[in-house]
Amino acid sequence: MGWKKGSVIMKAEPFAHVIMQKYREDRCNFCLASSDTLKKCASCKKTWYCGVPCQKKDWKLHKMECPVMKRVPDTPTDSMRLFLRLVIRHMNGASSVNQEKDEKPCFRCFNDLMSHADKITSDRTRNSLFEVAHDFLRAYTHGLLSLPPSSVLLDIFGKMVINTFTIADESLQDVAVGIYNSPSILDHRCYPNAVASFEGRTVTVRAVTDIDSDSYEEVFLSYVDPLATIAERQEQLQQQYYFRCTCSRCSSDHIEKMMCSVEGGTEGDLAKVKACLDKVESMQKAQESSEKILETCDKCLSEITLPSTNVHLVRLIGKGFDAAIESQEFEKAFYLGIKNLKPYQTLHPAFSPCVGYMYANLGKLLLFLGKLHEAEMHLIKGLEIFSVSLGGSHFLVHQVQELLHQCQAELKES
Structure with missing residues (x-):
């Protein structure tokens, strides 16, 4: 009974998904494959496909989405477009249909997902986001779609923000977002016993330790970055999912002490690293060259001393490593990468x-x-x-x- 390490716990296709806006001209909007010969929808001119087969498969949704997209001056944000697609699927009667008919043994439909609509209503930030999404739909679907009542839209919106998966490509880079009905049953732990991976738009959940029970209540994914501190993780989980984690990692300060330690260095060193991280992120947004980013990281790293497991140092070395790879400074990349290997294993x-x-x-x-x-x-x-x-x-x-x-x-x- 249960699952052995490496075994497949479940597979699923998305109930609805959208490619991230920055990749919409580089990857097929249906299968997510990268291609140099994508062809855009001749009508809305806002979706791209690798070929006719994918365009036909997506047409069930896009035929109702297309006239709405034509009205929008700019391409909608990822969340707005996913919300529109979820509403269309609901209007088509798909919310009550079990999707993974050929997969075992977890059958769930969109209606089974949690929405936390009551919490969203009392959450000023989330409620404001819902009002924006609600107004977006009302404005751009007028005369095209007969939308469900606002209470239903709130329920759909809640299920979206609580259950969205980020879809990674073959190199583990985030390229899309989607809703998966069956995998949404899996709860969170900061030290998970399962991992979700993607091949195209298909998600596969695998056990990474032996799991004795065959109950999905004993299968856990991590919803947050393991390189985040307890405070950062708890804040994200509360804001995004409305719960506080009480797993063993959050209940113990052993890993936390390593992540936050400045032993051998100073608080001033830590402040320098944090300031450098902010600067590098600004440089990345400004699309400055990888050579300049590497130079900035190198300068800071040469001036400070912190334990190798300090999470801010780990993040900065990671930025430098990526910049070194992009700059084809391979010896420098190896030097930085090997510094982060043991901390990665630990954290x-x-x-x-x-x-x-x-x-x-x-x-x-x-x-x-x-x-x-x-x-x-x-x-x-x-x-x-x-x-x-x-x-x-x-x-x-x-x-x-x-x-x-x-x-x-x-x-x-x-």
Whole structure:
């Protein structure tokens, strides 16, 4: 009974999903595949598809969405468009239909999802967002759609903001958002025993530890960033989902002390790192060059001393690592990446894809730098983590396998 580590707990297709606005011209709006030959809808000119098959599959929704999109001067935000699609699905009678008919054993429909409508009504910020969304629908669907009552719209809105999944691409980058009926049954823990991964728009939930019970009440995903402090996690969970986490990680200060420690450094060092993080984020928004971002990170890192597990330092090193990769400063990227490897292992849950991604990137860098034995070790470890958390068919698993085969072939020749 239950699920073994690496086994599939459930798979699901989205009840509704939308591609993030910044990717709408780069990826198919239905299957999310990246393509250089996307064709946009000839009518609204605001959705792109990789081909006729995907356009036809999306037409059930888009035929009612399309005339509304034509009226909107600019492309709606991701949340507004998802809200519109959920309302259309409700109007088509899909809210009461169990979607995962071929998947076992959890059958849920959109109506089963929690909305917390009462809490949203008393939440000034969320209620204001609902009023904006409500006004958006009323304005742009007038004469096109006969919308349900405001109470129903509030219920749909609540289910959207409480249950939305962020959909990651083959490189673990967020590219879309969607509602998945069955996976929404899974609760949160900061140290989860399961991980959700995506292949296209399909979500797969896998166990990352052995789970003795076959009850979904014993399966937990993490809703928040593991590199967030307890205070940050609790604030996000309360604001987004209206609950306070009491899991073992939140009840103990062991990890928290490591994340917040300034031992060996000073509060001034911590302030410098936080200021540098703010500066780097501003530089990224301004689309400044990766070389300038790397230079900014390097300067700050050379001036401070903090424990390797200090989460603000980990975040800054991560920014520098990404900038070094983009700048093709591969030796610098390896130097920064290896500094974050042990902190990642310590602060992330077991078999986290983020840790696997770090191992895989370090292995790739070592292979490029000609350090074959070290490369093999890191690639094997990355593959081990990915095989459990992402499954054997995932793009990253195949990519790491290819790199490992290349590495082992070069080792034989050397």
